[in-house]
Amino acid sequence: MPIKESSPDVVIIGGGFAGVTTARELTMRGRTAVLLEARDRLGGRTYTSDHDGHAMELGGTWVHPLQPHVWAEIDRYEVETETFPVLEGLRQAVVSGGRVVDLSDDDxxxxxxxxxxxxxxxxxxxxxxxxxxxxxxxxxxxxxxxxxxxxxxxxxxxxxxxxxxxxxxxxxxxxxxxxxxxxxxxxxxxxxSAAQMLAALSATKLVKGTRELIGAIAAQARLADIRLNSPVRRVVQNGEHVRVELTDGDTVTAPTAVITLPMNVLNTVEFDPPLSQTKRTASAERHAGAGMKCYVRVKGDIGNVAVMAPEAQSVNWLVTYDHDANGSWLIVFAANPKRLPMSGFDDVAGMQEALQPLLPGVQVESIYGWDWSNDPHALGTWCIYRPGQLTQVLPELRTTEGRLFFASGDSAVSWRSSIDGAIESGYHSAQHVDEYLTAAGHQTLSPAGLRSPVKA
Ligand SMILES: Cc1cc2nc3c(=O)[nH]c(=O)nc-3n(C[C@H](O)[C@H](O)[C@H](O)COP(=O)(O)OP(=O)(O)OC[C@H]3O[C@@H](n4cnc5c(N)ncnc54)[C@H](O)[C@@H]3O)c2cc1C
Structure with a gap:
């Protein structure tokens, strides 16, 4: 059905984990939704991309049982997980004093x-x-x-x-x-516990990628009309409803809307009336997450290695992702890409230079990654607040404004800046919207998939 003709309970803007979870949770409550996603895929800042025979995660990757919301979803859909990186035989080192220092277990x-x-x-x-x-x-x-x-x-x-x-x-x-x-x-x-924190941040990933998990959640959002390639340009609240305008001129109207835009992207959409000053200031200041994650193919089998490096280096961490007879794939993290002596993901020589302090002599063959900071629908990576933003910004980013509700991994209660936080925020926003609609007298549907098979 064209968006114009649909009249859902909710319009959800954004199809990352926050938006898709909101859509599924609303379905479970018998609420209809139209979900508008600017990209040609779901997942937002998670992006499983097939390259060189691997399902590579260009964005969010690691999950852990300490993260209750994502783990509940993994369990619910029986999604297969694996330990990563391969800890057995992993050579660990740090760049210090201009040289690579190998670390023993004691170190x-x-x-x-x-x-x-x-x-x-x-x-x-x-x-x-x-x-x-x-x-x-x-x-x-x-x-x-x-x-x-x-x-x-x-x-x-x-x-x-x-x-x-x-x-x-x-x-x-x-x-x-x-x-x-x-x-x-x-x-x-x-x-x-620092040891548990390391495990939570880098020990476990999904075998088939985050796309399997978000696909499973989306498949259960049966009362949501999910529209890809649908960038929103304006959101107007007036009288009894919210009108959402797309860049192609189409509109969709509903009693409520859930905004799941990344914090850094909020100001790219026009809101009428404008969002609170705190939300607008936060979006203009941005959070600090602006690093570069990419996969780098190098010559030869370099074994399983993880090298850490301080801020003075342009690359701050690398770890073996996989290797075969001809070469190895590394995952490379650079906290401040402006320091990198490279112009883009095709600049093999620049990356080779950047890696020398961590892996002397290494020869780079190719690079594969995604430039999140210049991606207009992300404008940054995961959400790491600047000094002062925790107390000045966080509570307000979650605050409802009229008929607009807010959900995002960038403003989650517990595991903010993660997939878990995005899912958590989706649970909460759906609940708040449902309560609002109930109080306003909007009836729920009995979703077909949820009807009791038992006849009275
Ligand atoms: C490089 C990288 C590595 C990461 N590593 C991890 C990790 O290992 N583990 C972990 O848990 N988390 C990780 N994260 C963080 C995690 O991916 C995010 O916190 C989470 O995916 C955010 O989900 P979200 O739904 O809140 O936002 P998003 O995923 O950003 O979703 C927002 C959606 O809104 C859409 N949108 C934007 N503008 C518009 C518009 N105008 N109209 C319509 N739609 C629009 C976007 O396209 C996007 O799909 C990583 C992130 C990055 C970038």
């Missing part, structure tokens, strides 16, 4: 203990991390950057450089722009 234990030390304020700052609240902050840590907090760490250079590399991986942006509290929060969510 790694010390490095993880140093990370515990770095994250220790998370114990008092986030005593109940799953509630999205925070404790007293007499030292005003909310205003501290990761860089400033690193400067308080007095340890051996190799340990400091390893922890600095971890900060780069988490911030995925310049360390003076990322809030120290972001790492404390992840530590608290992981049971106040």
């Amino acid at each position: 790694l234990t010390k490095a993880v203990e140093t990370l515990d030390q770095y994250c220790a304020p998370g114990t008092t700052l986030f005593p109940e991390p799953y509630t999205g609240t925070w404790g007293p902050d007499p030292q005003n840590l909310d205003d501290r950057s990761m860089r400033q907090h690193l400067d308080t760490l007095k340890v051996a250079p190799e340990l400091r450089d390893w922890v600095e590399g971890m900060c780069c991986l988490t911030a995925f942006g310049p360390l003076d722009q990322a809030a120290a509290t972001e790492l404390f929060r992840l530590y608290a969510l992981s049971g106040w």
Whole structure:
């Protein structure tokens, strides 16, 4: 049915995990929705792409049982997971003092203990991390950057450089722009344990990719009319409804709308009346996540290796993804792509130069990745707040404005900046919309798929 003719209960803007979960949860409540997604695919900042025989994750990848919402979905749809990277025989190293220092098991234990030390304020700052609240902050840590907090760490250079590399991986942006509290929060969510945090952030992935999971959720959103290639340009609230205008001139009207746009993208859509000043300021300032993740094909079998590097290096982490007789695929993370001596994903020589400090002598054959920061529908990577944004921005990003409800991994209660957070926000937004519609007297449908097979 053309969008013009449909009259759903809700318009959902955005088809990432937040939007698709909202659509499914609304279906479960007998509510109809039109979901408008700008891209030609679902998934948003998760993107499983087939390349060289691999289902490569160009965006969100790692999931973990400590993340309750995504794990419940994995369990529900019986999605297969696998451990990654291959820990057995993994050579771990850190770039320190201009050389590659191999880390023994003892060294790694010390490095993880140093990370515990770095994250220790998370114990008092986030005593109940799953509630999205925070404790007293007499030292005003909310205003501290990761860089400033690193400067308080007095340890051996190799340990400091390893922890600095971890900060780069988490911030995925310049360390003076990322809030120290972001790492404390992840530590608290992981049971106040650096070892568990490392596992939560990089140990488990989906065998067939995140597309299998979002596909399973979308398949159950039976009362949602999911429209791809449907970029929204304007959202107008007037009287009894919300009118959503697409760039192609089409419109869709409903009593409510759920906005799942990334925080950095909010200002690219016109809202009438305008969104709150705090939401607009947050979107203009952006969060700090602006790094580059890509897959790099190198010559020869380099074995299973993971190398961490501090901020002075243009590449801050690499890990073997796979290898065969002819070569290996690496996953490469650069927290600050402006430091990279390369012009684009076709600049093999630039990437080869960037990798030398981590893997001396390595020869690069090709690069495969996605430029999230210049992607108009993302304008950044995962959401890492700047100093001060936790207290000044987060509660407001979730706040309903009239008939507009907000859901996003960027404003989730617990595992914000992850797939889990996006799913969690979808649960909440659907519940809030349903309550609103019920209070306003809108009847629910009995969705065909949910009707009881038992005849009275
Ligand atoms: C490189 C990278 C690595 C990551 N690694 C991990 C990881 O390992 N584990 C993890 O849990 N998380 C990871 N994340 C974070 C995770 O992917 C996100 O937090 C999560 O996917 C966000 O989901 P969302 O639905 O809130 O937002 P999005 O996925 O961004 O969805 C928003 C949707 O809105 C659409 N949209 C934008 N503008 C418009 C418009 N005008 N009209 C209509 N639609 C529009 C977008 O196209 C998009 O589909 C990573 C992210 C990146 C970028």
